[in-house]
Amino acid sequence: MDRKVKVVPCSGIGKVYGLMAREAVLEAVFDLCPEKSETVCLGYIVTGDKEVKERIEGFDCITVDGCPKMCAAKNVSMAGGIVIEEIKVLETVKEHKGKKFGSPTQLDADGEAVTSEIAAKIARKINEIN
Numbered sequence: 001m002d003r004k005v006k007v008v009p010c011s012g013i014g015k016v017y018g019l020m021a022r023e024a025v026l027e028a029v030f031d032l033c034p035e036k037s038e039t040v041c042l043g044y045i046v047t048g049d050k051e052v053k054e055r056i057e058g059f060d061c062i063t064v065d066g067c068p069k070m071c072a073a074k075n076v077s078m079a080g081g082i083v084i085e086e087i088k089v090l091e092t093v094k095e096h097k098g099k100k101f102g103s104p105t106q107l108d109a110d111g112e113a114v115t116s117e118i119a120a121k122i123a124r125k126i127n128e129i130n
């Protein structure tokens with residue numbers, strides 16, 4: 001059975017922190033840990049897609065959220081995923097006070113650098129779980 005860690009970002013449309021969550025997950029899953037992790041679309045989880053539910057139910061998951069509403073963490077948990085780590089974009093952002101990160105559709109240089117920092121945190125967690 002495929003035991004890859006499922007890494008799920010919030011959708012975060014319209015917010016730069018949501019874009020950072022999604023980009024950080026893509027970097028972690030496709031560039032840093034392609035053998036050990038995969039991502040799943042939050043929209044399918046929210047709508048109760050049967051195939052996606054089977055992919056996360058009972059599996060180790062990492063969620064990455066762009067704001068305190070924690071949409072990814074809550075919905076993955078409600079769908080039966082075992083949330084090993086809830087990563088909050090804002091925790092990393094707070095360490096970079098005064099920086100601008102870009103727009104909801106385009107990260108600038110600081111946004112990309114901080115997103116890579118979040119991706120590295122995700123990758124460390126994936127490796128710990130494995």
Ligand code: SF4
Nearest residue numbers: 010012066067070071
């Ligand atoms: S956690 Fe916040 S930014 Fe992410 S989808 Fe939910 S409301 Fe939007």
